Amino acid sequence: MKRILFIIILFTSCQEEISLELNQARDKLVVEGSIEPGFPPYVILTKNQGYFSKIDTNTYSNLFVKDAIITVSYTENNVTEVIELTTEVTDLLGSDTIVIYTVKLDEYDFINGLDNYNFSKIGRTYNLNIYWRGDSITAQTTIPEPTPLDSIWVEKSEFGEFDFESEIRAWYSDPAGVQNNLLTKTKLVSYSENDSLECKSIDKEDFFLQLLDCGTDILIDGESFEFPIPKLDNGFPIGNYRATHYEECENGDSVLINKEIVLIKFCQIDEESMRFWRGVVRQAGFNSNPFTEPLNLPSNIDGGLGVWTGFSPTYYNVPIVQDTTIFYQYDPKFEDIL
Incomplete structure (x- = not known):
């Protein structure tokens, strides 16, 4: 019995080191x-x-x-x-x-x-x-031809913990009879952070636009509607935009944090570009699931x-002031389009 046990241990403890030589992918x-x-x-x-x-x-x-x-x-x-x-x-x-x-x-x-x-x-x-x-x-x-938004407004966030947390909402009328491929990007052109040690507000800005959403109008052809439908997991960031408010510092004092200002780029793009950007949006959603490939x-x-991508955009400069409506487009500069 001892001999059999020794043989089992001998074979189960043997491990062969395997080294895989993977082909190096050619630079693309x-x-x-x-x-x-x-x-x-x-x-x-x-x-x-x-x-x-x-x-x-x-x-x-x-x-x-x-x-x-x-x-x-x-x-x-x-x-x-x-x-x-x-x-x-x-x-x-x-x-x-x-x-x-x-x-x-x-x-x-x-x-x-x-x-x-x-x-x-x-x-x-x-x-x-x-x-x-x-x-x-x-x-x-x-x-392609642009399709501007009818209006944009700011309202108190339905899901925010604090009163200063805000949502951006919009009304859009989709042209009927043609496929419209819609893409939305945003960036914060002005926002502040609290240096709680120094108890002062530090002004900042984003350099590049961030992709929010992309898709086609197949299900909404010719309709007018309010969007985005409030969701916590996609679309415009919900509750992430901040109106003017005070924040407490470590010494017990308070500092004024100025309202954020958001640049919105609302675009028409061609179909092949839409397929790529829609894939990026979907991939971003899948990344929250560790089991997806x-x-x-x-x-x-x-x-x-x-x-x-050929973009046909309309731009909107939106200060985060609740109950404010924006009807007019913004004339961008080169640094705004990046």
Whole structure:
């Protein structure tokens, strides 16, 4: 019996070390390109990362591609116009790490950033061409007609713990008979944080727009309705916007926290772009579930990954003041469209 037990222990304690040699994925470009009426196009390029790739402090800085050759073109009345995008503007915008390709500094007034760039117009189809390390990456997108919101207003949050927590609501009339692909982005152009040790308010702002939602109007064609339907898990952030209020400091005093100001970008996009951005929204929702697998996002990039999008936006500057209604559109500058 002892001999049998010894043999069992001997075999069960033997472990063979297995080393898997995984093929290294070939570098592919990930494209985030954008063009909208009145502004020069811009492109951000990164390299894809393998699923099991090591991530360290150098990963982020080495992610962005700085040595690509990029052109954008359109053809109208049998005449083709081509522009080249460079990285000259990156330093001007104060971006330490993110590399942005757009037109040269002498081709557009980035300081004032007005929407007077005639290359980019509604109804045109734009071709993106990227040359990088012997590869050619192409994409095509169209800038559709815009569909503005009827109105926007701010109200006390239904789910907020405090009275100053607010929701942004909107009314939208969907044009009937055509497929409208809708995308919404926002960013906080002004907000404050409480330095409770110093008992003072620190003013801040976001640099990039954040994607909120994207989808098609198939189920709402031709209807007028209020949105978003209040939900805690998607749509506009519920209870995340703050009106002017006081916050307590560690020494027992109070400090005034100014109202937030929100920039809303409400867009029409073409169908291929919509499929990509809708996939991003769905992926963000799935990420809250640890048992779901990552999705392969649709792409309109031939030879790479990502998306080249023609946006047809309307912008709204919304101060978080409860019971305030906004009817007028906001005229953005270049830094607002990023």
